[in-house]
Amino acid sequence: MRGVVHVLVVSLGCAFFAGAIAVDDLLVGEASPTNVAAYADFNWEYVYRYKGSSSVAVDVHWVLTAAHVADDGGSGALLIEGEMYTQMERVFHPSADVALVRFDKPLPGFYPLYTGRVVRRSGTNPELLMVGWGQTGMVASASFQNGPGGRGVKRWGTNRAEYDGQSVTVDMQGDAGELTTEIFNTSFSLNDTAYEAGGVQYDSGGGVFVKNGGQWKLAGTIILLTGTGPDFSGNFMAETAVYSDWIESVVTDVDTDGDGMPDHFEQVYGGGSDLVASADADGDGQSNVAEWVADTDPLDAESVFVLLGSSLAGEVVFSSVASREYQVQFRTNLVAGDWVETNAWMMGEAGSTTVLVPTNSVQGFRRMGVRIP
Numbered sequence: 192m193r194g195v196v197h198v199l200v201v202s203l204g205c206a207f208f209a210g211a212i213a214v215d216d217l218l219v220g221e222a223s224p225t226n227v228a229a230y231a232d233f234n235w236e237y238v239y240r241y242k243g244s245s246s247v248a249v250d251v252h253w254v255l256t257a258a259h260v261a262d263d264g265g266s267g268a269l270l271i272e273g274e275m276y277t278q279m280e281r282v283f284h285p286s287a288d289v290a291l292v293r294f295d296k297p298l299p300g301f302y303p304l305y306t307g308r309v310v311r312r313s314g315t316n317p318e319l320l321m322v323g324w325g326q327t328g329m330v331a332s333a334s335f336q337n338g339p340g341g342r343g344v345k346r347w348g349t350n351r352a353e354y355d356g357q358s359v360t361v362d363m364q365g366d367a368g369e370l371t372t373e374i375f376n377t378s379f380s381l382n383d384t385a386y387e388a389g390g391v392q393y394d395s396g397g398g399v400f401v402k403n404g405g406q407w408k409l410a411g412t413i414i415l416l417t418g419t420g421p422d423f424s425g426n427f428m429a430e431t432a433v434y435s436d437w438i439e440s441v442v443t444d445v446d447t448d449g450d451g452m453p454d455h456f457e458q459v460y461g462g463g464s465d466l467v468a469s470a471d472a473d474g475d476g477q478s479n480v481a482e483w484v485a486d487t488d489p490l491d492a493e494s495v496f497v498l499l500g501s502s503l504a505g506e507v508v509f510s511s512v513a514s515r516e517y518q519v520q521f522r523t524n525l526v527a528g529d530w531v532e533t534n535a536w537m538m539g540e541a542g543s544t545t546v547l548v549p550t551n552s553v554q555g556f557r558r559m560g561v562r563i564p
Contacts, residue, residue: 234407238345246396258289266278267281279486285458288363304438318401321390321400323398325395337391350383357373358371378424410431477495482494505549515539519557
């Protein structure tokens with residue numbers, strides 16, 4: 192039977208949301224886990240800093256984070272090895288403190304999901320590896336505290352799940368209201384694992400990994416501190432196994448009603464599966480399904496796929512996003528004949544794209560095409 196843990200929060204500022212990894216040896220914790228023989232095959236590069244907290248890549252364009260992180264203000268852009276990745280869409284789980292965020296360009300890599308249990312019926316529970324971007328922490332024998340600073344540095348540590356099969360309810364205040372999340376917990380005990388750690392402030396959205404079948408897989412998402420501050424005893428983690436079906440349905444663009452728009456697009460812009468494909472919600476001349484294909488906002492008339500300019504020299508400028516492919520096509524008249532491709536399908540750029548197409552002495556018409564890669 193599943194239990195329910197109610198955490199009553201007076202205001203969002205009083206909630207003990209998780210932040211950075213508190214670990215005894217910062218020299219180890221702030222260096223790549225690959226420097227330690229037991230974790231030499233763990234690549235921590237796909238845990239990203241997001242809105243000042245943490246996130247984990249779970250598909251080519253998607254990261255998983257805590258809903259209370261995704262709901263914070265700011266652009267939500269990722270900076271990865273000097274390259275900017277633009278946030279295109281946030282999809283919140285309907286009842287839990289988890290959210291998926293889609294970006295305009297393919298991410299460098301991502302982690303597989305772990306769909307098993309991290310708490311065994313007998314024997315020792317497997318060692319878990321935690322990664323986050325929060326503050327430094329200070330540790331004692333059976334507790335840890337938020338540190339004085341150090342936010343924005345990636346750190347890692349280890350722990351074990353203590354129990355699972357329960358849920359925690361937090362009043363997020365505002366529009367979010369109460370969120371109930373299926374969790375497993377970790378409890379801090381300095382000598383239990385070699386690099387015992389706890390998630391502190393701004394680690395929320397960070398990843399908890401387990402090695403399974405020779406692969407490191409995402410077993411949980413850090414969401415909350417446990418205990419009464421300033422001395423915390425552990426963390427609650429949103430259990431990946433519980434939410435894996437929801438994650439897969441979003442990142443694979445499942446379209447339950449078969450209207451050409453994925454469920455997550457209808458949830459974000461229509462409040463469910465009631466966004467009419469042929470309707471033009473923002474009156475910009477593009478149907479809702481066309482807005483999905485172009486990856487524009489169906490509720491914002493300024494967000495629209497449109498030709499911005501062209502020249503006799505063959506230069507064509509159009510609005511674009513980095514998540515879609517574009518092509519210029521030509522035909523001599525609008526009555527008969529086929530549209531002829533003038534350039535190969537090409538990935539767009541954020542904001543606008545300029546393409547130079549062949550010119551000839553034949554008068555005719557050009558059109559822009561957009562498609563999902």
